[in-house]
Amino acid sequence: MLQALLSRGDRRLSHLLELTRHFGDSIGSYRRAFKQLQGQLPDLDYYVFADWPIDQVLPWSHLQGPLPQGTLEKHLQEAIALF
Numbered sequence: 687m688l689q690a691l692l693s694r695g696d697r698r699l700s701h702l703l704e705l706t707r708h709f710g711d712s713i714g715s716y717r718r719a720f721k722q723l724q725g726q727l728p729d730l731d732y733y734v735f736a737d738w739p740i741d742q743v744l745p746w747s748h749l750q751g752p753l754p755q756g757t758l759e760k761h762l763q764e765a766i767a768l769f
Contacts, residue, residue: 688713689750690733690762691716691734694733694734694736694738694744694745695745696745699727699733701723701726702719702720702727704721705718705722706719740759
């Protein structure tokens with residue numbers, strides 16, 4: 687769950703990361719920081735469990751990797767078809 691939070695997070699999580707570090711940088715620290723920032727951030731489920739549309743601009747969309755976007759979308763569709 688923590689990996690999804692960090693990989694899907696955006697600049698709104700910067701204060702959460704600061705608080706977490708201040709609280710001890712553990713899983714419990716993340717929970718404590720999220721609780722303290724309740725109402726200032728989207729719910730944890732937004733970051734972790736939301737099904738984002740394929741055309742949504744993501745925090746890392748400006749980065750260019752070795753695979754073009756079309757290839758990534760093709761792999762996603764193939765992975766979804768397995769379930």
